[in-house]
Amino acid sequence: MNPGESGPAPRPKPNKTILVPQEFRRPTHARECDNIVNEVKVRTGCAVIPQWDDGRIYQFGIAGGGAGLEKAVRYINQWISNAHVKSKDSSAWAKMPAFDPNKWYYEQIEEMERQRKEAFRGTAPKVSEGGTPLQCLTIHWPEDLINLNITPRDVFGNKLEKLDAIRTYDEVFISILSAQGDIGQIEIQAVDIANIEAAEAHLKTMIDKVKAEEMGQHHTLNMILDDQEGMEVELKKADTWWPNLQDRVVPHLLPNNMMDPPGRFRGAFMHSKQLSKIQRSVQLALDAVRHKKGAYDMTICLGSLALNSRHIRENEIGKKYSKDVFLKSINGSVGLENRLVDDVLGCQILKSFFTADDFLEPTKSSDYFGYMPKSLQGTRPMFRGTWVFADPSIATAHPPQATATRHPGRPNPSYQKPAATASSTPVPAVQSSLIVVRVDWTDDEEGLYEKTTTRFYRTEQGKLGPTKNMDINLLELGESQGWHFALESLTPVASKSISPVITGFAERVKMRPNHDHRSSESFAEWEQTPTVKKYLRTGRLDTIYSFGIKQTCYKVEVTGMWYPGQKLPVWGLSIRHLEWATHLAELERLPIGREADWGNTIAAFLPDDGHSDCSSATERSWMTETLPKDEDFGIRDLNLGSGVEAPPPRDGIRILMDKLLQLSAIVSSVTETSAAMAGRSSS
Numbered sequence: 001m002n003p004g005e006s007g008p009a010p011r012p013k014p015n016k017t018i019l020v021p022q023e024f025r026r027p028t029h030a031r032e033c034d035n036i037v038n039e040v041k042v043r044t045g046c047a048v049i050p051q052w053d054d055g056r057i058y059q060f061g062i063a064g065g066g067a068g069l070e071k072a073v074r075y076i077n078q079w080i081s082n083a084h085v086k087s088k089d090s091s092a093w094a095k096m097p098a099f100d101p102n103k104w105y106y107e108q109i110e111e112m113e114r115q116r117k118e119a120f121r122g123t124a125p126k127v128s129e130g131g132t133p134l135q136c137l138t139i140h141w142p143e144d145l146i147n148l149n150i151t152p153r154d155v156f157g158n159k160l161e162k163l164d165a166i167r168t169y170d171e172v173f174i175s176i177l178s179a180q181g182d183i184g185q186i187e188i189q190a191v192d193i194a195n196i197e198a199a200e201a202h203l204k205t206m207i208d209k210v211k212a213e214e215m216g217q218h219h220t221l222n223m224i225l226d227d228q229e230g231m232e233v234e235l236k237k238a239d240t241w242w243p244n245l246q247d248r249v250v251p252h253l254l255p256n257n258m259m260d261p262p263g264r265f266r267g268a269f270m271h272s273k274q275l276s277k278i279q280r281s282v283q284l285a286l287d288a289v290r291h292k293k294g295a296y297d298m299t300i301c302l303g304s305l306a307l308n309s310r311h312i313r314e315n316e317i318g319k320k321y322s323k324d325v326f327l328k329s330i331n332g333s334v335g336l337e338n339r340l341v342d343d344v345l346g347c348q349i350l351k352s353f354f355t356a357d358d359f360l361e362p363t364k365s366s367d368y369f370g371y372m373p374k375s376l377q378g379t380r381p382m383f384r385g386t387w388v389f390a391d392p393s394i395a396t397a398h399p400p401q402a403t404a405t406r407h408p409g410r411p412n413p414s415y416q417k418p419a420a421t422a423s424s425t426p427v428p429a430v431q432s433s434l435i436v437v438r439v440d441w442t443d444d445e446e447g448l449y450e451k452t453t454t455r456f457y458r459t460e461q462g463k464l465g466p467t468k469n470m471d472i473n474l475l476e477l478g479e480s481q482g483w484h485f486a487l488e489s490l491t492p493v494a495s496k497s498i499s500p501v502i503t504g505f506a507e508r509v510k511m512r513p514n515h516d517h518r519s520s521e522s523f524a525e526w527e528q529t530p531t532v533k534k535y536l537r538t539g540r541l542d543t544i545y546s547f548g549i550k551q552t553c554y555k556v557e558v559t560g561m562w563y564p565g566q567k568l569p570v571w572g573l574s575i576r577h578l579e580w581a582t583h584l585a586e587l588e589r590l591p592i593g594r595e596a597d598w599g600n601t602i603a604a605f606l607p608d609d610g611h612s613d614c615s616s617a618t619e620r621s622w623m624t625e626t627l628p629k630d631e632d633f634g635i636r637d638l639n640l641g642s643g644v645e646a647p648p649p650r651d652g653i654r655i656l657m658d659k660l661l662q663l664s665a666i667v668s669s670v671t672e673t674s675a676a677m678a679g680r681s682s683s
Contacts, residue, residue, distance in 0.1 A: 012047050014061030015069060018393045021501045021531045024080050025056040033057065040075055044068040048076070066164075073393070074496040081500035117168040121161075124173035124189045134189040137196050138177065139203060141185065148214060152176055152186055155210050160186075163203070165592040170199040202593025209291035209595075220471040221281040222330055223274065224323070225661075226265045226478045230256045233326040233477060237317050238306060241342035241570060247306040249317060251326065253477030262478045263668060266661045275649035275657065278472065278485075282653075283601050285470035285487055289587065290596040294489040295457060296584040298470075298605075299557075300656075301338040301484045301574040302664065305475065323477075338572040339561065340481065341671070343520055346571025349670050350558050353547055354379065359662060363548035363555050367581055369442040369452060379545055381517050383441040383449065385509060385524050387539040388465075391435050391458075392499040392531070434459045434537065435498060436466075436490055437506050439524075454506040456498050457490035464537075466490050474660075479668060483660055492588060501531050517543065520569060522562045538564060549659055552610035553578045556663060573667065575660065579612060580605060606652030610659075 037048045046064030050057045062072045127133050141152055153176070156162040163174050172195050177185040186203070190196045230253040238248040255262050289296065307330070321329070341349065353360060354376050364370040365382040373379050436457040441449040460467050470487035495503050509526040517523075522541050526532075541562040548555050554577050560569035583604055586596040598604040 011049055012063035014049055014063050015065060016062040016073060016393075018060045018062065018073065018076050018080075018499075020056075020058050020060070020080055020083075021392060021499070023529065023531060024083050024500060025058055026083055027055045028057050028083075036076075036079060040072050043075065044071040046072040048072065070497065074494070077393075077496060077498065077500060077503075081503065117171070120167040120171055120173060121164050122173075123175065132191065134173070134191060135193045135196055136187055136189045137200060139186045139188065139200065142207060142211065144211060145207075145214065150210070150214060156206075163206075166199050166202045166206075169591070170195050170202065172196060172199040174199070174203075199593075205291060205593050205595050212288050212291065219281055219284050220473075221277060222327065222473045222475065223277065224253075224327060224475045224477055225482075226253060226260075226262070226476055227323060228260045229262055229265065229478055230254050230259055231323055232256075232320050233323055234320045235307075235312070235316050235318065236480070237314070238304075239342070246309045247337075249307045249309070249312045249314060250305060250480045251307060251477055252480050253323070254320070255478065263665070265476075266665045266668075270654075270657055272649055275653050276647065278474070278657070279602060279606070279649050279653040280647065281472050282470070282485060282606065285472075285485075286598075286601050286605060289469050289487065289489070290598065290601075291590075291594075292489070293587055293590040293592075294467075295455075295492045295588050296469075296487060296489045297466075298485075298487045298580045298584060299574045299576045300660065301486060301572060302481060302660075302667065303337045303340050303484055303572060305477070305480050305482050306337060338484070338559075338574065339570045340572045340667070342570055343560070343568040345671060345674055346558075346560060346569065347520075348674060349571065349573070349667055350545060352666055352670050353545070353556070353558055356547075356666060359550060359666075360547040360556065361550050363546050365544070365546050366440065366442045367578060369440075371443050371445050371447075376547065379547065380443050380447065381543045381545045382443065383511065383517075383523050384542040384544060385437075385439045385539065386542070387437045387505070388537045389435045389437065389502050389505075390535045390537060391433060392501050392535055394432060432461045434464065435493070435502055437502060439506060439509055441511055441523075449511055451510070454495070456493045456495055456502070456506075458493050459490060476664065479671070483664075489587075501535065505532050520560075540564075541569075543569070549575075552655065552659065553607075553612065554610065554656070554659055573663065575663065577605070577607075579607075602650055602652060606650065606656055608651040608655075610652070610655040 033050050033052075036050070040046055040048045040062075044064065045068045046062050049061035049063065051059040051061070060076050062069060062076065064072060124134060145151075152160065160174055160176065166172070167174055170190070172188050172190040175187050175189075177187050188196050188199050188203070190199070232254045233251050234254055236250045236252050238250050311329075340346070357376060360376060362373045362376055362379060364372050365380060370382060371380070436459065438455045438457070440452045442452060443449050459465060466488035467490070468486065468488055470485050472485035473482050474485075475482040505526060509524055511523055512521075512525055515521075515523045523543065524541055543560040545558045546555050547558070554575055557574045557576070559572045559574065561572060562569050583596070583598055586598075590596065
């Protein structure tokens with residue numbers, strides 16, 4: 001290089017790396033690669049850095065941020081999925097669409113509006129002499145967060161970039177006022193005071209969310225429903241059908257002649273204090289997530305009880321503890337599983353539901369799809385497959401190195417890495433998040449099953465499954481089982497943002513031809529390509545039978561579950577309200593700075609008549625007009641201590657608990673009958 005000449009511009013550091021799966025790599029012209037780089041730059045503003053090996057692109061790096069980065073990821077994934085469809089030569093020519101003046105005009109208007117909105121991400125402009133001054137409002141950072149040494153920059157980023165959505169939506173400038181010794185002043189500026197008021201409301205909602213996350217401790221409730229039926233708890237080993245190989249210690253309440261007979265609790269009235277505790281725990285868990293965007297699912301499962309192996313080892317099996325000591329020792333998650341019984345007992349429980357006409361009624365197999373049977377005996381299941389993948393798009397790939405010809409006496413450079421073959425694809429050392437694929441099949445009037453739209457989700461960073469937002473366990477220790485109130489969440493992901501390896505897998509999953517839904521064989525089949533095997537972590541197949549509970553909008557689901565490595569399913573039972581999905585759907589499309597509009601949380605999720613939310617109009621209006629903002633029956637108070645008395649129970653929690661105990665009685669009668677028959681046959 002001659003003096004004075006500048007070298008090539010340094011490549012930007014990529015914010016996202018997308019690995020091209022082995023089966024999608026094909027010979028590519030440099031002209032086609034240039035077309036990709038230029039088109040992504042024009043469409044999204046992001047820089048694409050392709051990595052080559054032997055005329056094939058094996059990896060794309062994308063430098064950029066915000067919405068542009070997401071658009072670039074979608075573009076690259078689309079190119080990868082179509083790469084094996086087009087030939088090398090035909091793909092090398094850029095496709096020039098015909099000029100459309102109307103489309104061009106609207107694109108220009110859209111771009112001008114985007115640039116105008118983008119201006120609010122920066123600092124507020126200085127007002128020229130004679131110009132209209134900007135209105136401003138100062139928001140003080142809460143003392144509670146200051147005492148925890150949590151600053152606005154810790155939460156929203158150094159330049160408050162996490163508030164960009166509020167800036168552009170409400171058209172305001174947001175900045176931190178720099179004052180010595182003061183970390184808690186945020187300034188909002190805008191031309192119109194109405195914009196400031198809207199931004200203030202959205203910002204305070206986000207601050208409330210931060211306070212709930214930082215100060216509201218995870219609330220766990222463990223309650224023994226049959227505590228009047230025994231004094232001692234014995235630790236036993238789980239049955240052989242139990243699929244959880246880690247947690248195998250099962251607690252069992254020993255009957256006592258001085259106490260109530262086993263199962264009597266199901267016919268007794270629950271005390272108001274018990275109902276209040278359950279109601280308050282449900283309320284706290286739901287109010288803690290009403291600010292958080294995501295895909296949520298709420299259900300109440302009857303499952304077998306196992307203790308966490310990290311706290312209770314198998315060498316504790318056979319030991320006995322007093323009931324009070326046991327309850328204190330499980331002051332945390334007790335490991336209630338949605339697996340209830342093995343295949344034999346599960347089929348017997350299902351048969352008992354087919355004949356429970358006094359308690360159950362027919363309902364659709366799915367909330368929105370499926371056929372309404374004429375009788376319980378005509379109930380057909382829906383089928384669901386769930387698979388969990390490592391994300392191929394976040395793998396850190398190293399370029400395949402060809403083995404260089406070297407003089408035998410020349411030593412290897414210390415920095416040289418071992419050579420890799422062109423077919424090798426490195427596995428990511430650290431997996432930040434996982435991709436969850438869910439496929440449903442529902443029935444029609446002719447008994448044929450149709451595959452519905454596939455849903456894709458992402459777990460939180462570092463988590464191996466859904467985020468658990470509720471932990472309420474109502475234990476029936478006499479039968480080593482219990483009811484678990486679950487509120488789980490995942491992040492929904494658009495299919496275009498998913499690697500073609502996973503979307504292709506989902507497209508090719510299908511039901512087995514002529515599958516008999518009464519069979520104990522798994523119902524789905526899929527291709528096992530080398531890349532799929534490499535990234536597939538686990539999965540589960542579910543056969544779900546749904547039954548409505550009479551005079552309510554609750555429904556019961558009896559589910560057969562196939563786990564990896566098991567030929568026969570295990571069975572579980574759960575209950576949910578038909579409106580829970582509707583309420584929680586608000587959180588899936590929740591804009592930043594907003595919260596779900598549920599009104600009275602308990603009235604919405606546990607309606608007093610068992611059917612629908614009775615607080616919709618009249619009660620919400622009464623609450624708004626009558627109650628101060630901070631006295632909403634304690635609904636927003638996430639810091640209620642154990643000494644604070646919970647609100648009295650409403651009829652909704654009474655109805656729900658009554659139905660749970662009735663379902664428990666049906667299951668118990670089946671298991672007792674089976675145990676009695678087994679005892680007679682052995683004798």
